[in-house]
Amino acid sequence: MTTSTERKTRGYTDIGGHRTWFADTGGAGEPVLMLHGGLSDSELLLEPLEPALADHYRVLAFDRRGHGRTPDTEAAFHYDDMVTETVAAIEKLIGGAAHLIGWSDGGIVSLLVALRRPDLVRSLVLIGTNYHFNGMVPTEPGAGSVPKVIRDRYAERSPQGEEHFAAVLKKSFAMFAAEPTLTTDDLRRISAPVLVMVGDDDLATLAHTASLYESLPLSQLAVVPGASHGVVLEKPELVGRLIGDFLSAPGKPETVFPVRRRSARQ
Numbered sequence: 417m418t419t420s421t422e423r424k425t426r427g428y429t430d431i432g433g434h435r436t437w438f439a440d441t442g443g444a445g446e447p448v449l450m451l452h453g454g455l456s457d458s459e460l461l462l463e464p465l466e467p468a469l470a471d472h473y474r475v476l477a478f479d480r481r482g483h484g485r486t487p488d489t490e491a492a493f494h495y496d497d498m499v500t501e502t503v504a505a506i507e508k509l510i511g512g513a514a515h516l517i518g519w520s521d522g523g524i525v526s527l528l529v530a531l532r533r534p535d536l537v538r539s540l541v542l543i544g545t546n547y548h549f550n551g552m553v554p555t556e557p558g559a560g561s562v563p564k565v566i567r568d569r570y571a572e573r574s575p576q577g578e579e580h581f582a583a584v585l586k587k588s589f590a591m592f593a594a595e596p597t598l599t600t601d602d603l604r605r606i607s608a609p610v611l612v613m614v615g616d617d618d619l620a621t622l623a624h625t626a627s628l629y630e631s632l633p634l635s636q637l638a639v640v641p642g643a644s645h646g647v648v649l650e651k652p653e654l655v656g657r658l659i660g661d662f663l664s665a666p667g668k669p670e671t672v673f674p675v676r677r678r679s680a681r682q
Contacts (some may be wrong), residue, residue: 468656
């Protein structure tokens with residue numbers, strides 16, 4: 417079932433042969449695709465950030481397989497498969513290039529889409545994102561390591577019910593332990609403008625985040641004080657403002673004393 421208002425459409429469509437939940441604000445602005453985090457859902461990202469962007473952009477999102485309102489299959493989770501799913505969603509829902517806003521796993525998927533299909537990427541916003549699995553602070557696998565809000569939202573939305581969360585958790589932590597495996601040389605191939613954002617107490621280490629920022633040719637960095645891996649929920653107005661400022665002129669910051677960007681201005 418699909419529900420619509422004057423501007424918004426939310427419902428199900430076929431993405432790569434799989435029944436997939438999506439949201440679309442409509443509007444004539446440039447498309448922005450929000451990519452949710454692991455074990456999460458699109459609305460957890462839409463709810464805090466859509467108000468800051470919907471007046472100027474067409475904001476879209478979809479729940480990846482086994483997340484939110486999109487049913488799971490028996491297949492394991494792999495980022496490469498998520499990229500295939502995301503490319504199919506962009507082609508189906510947008511039909512061209514979009515700004516990608518990715519939180520955690522969504523940021524990893526965004527990086528991989530930019531490498532596989534640069535023609536589909538206008539810019540990237542990476543929130544709490546690692547490019548290699550060793551860039552995250554180690555966490556013990558299990559439900560106890562997942563915030564209650566994530567578990568509760570899964571139970572409310574999953575077509576397979578609360579009991580399926582254990583299977584999703586097992587597949588997710590198996591992926592987290594071995595993927596992604598990008599290198600800084602891979603990152604240097606990404607030509608799109610990128611905003612790298614992280615909480616100052618994030619699961620992605622600051623050293624790893626700095627190497628992500630330094631390896632991307634057209635990047636900007638925002639370290640949000642007093643924030644964690646849940647920075648989008650903790651500082652939604654600030655995060656929305658930073659993203660809006662970036663999207664208004666991605667890759668073209670004008671600063672008084674450029675150092676890293678000096679060669680780009682010469």
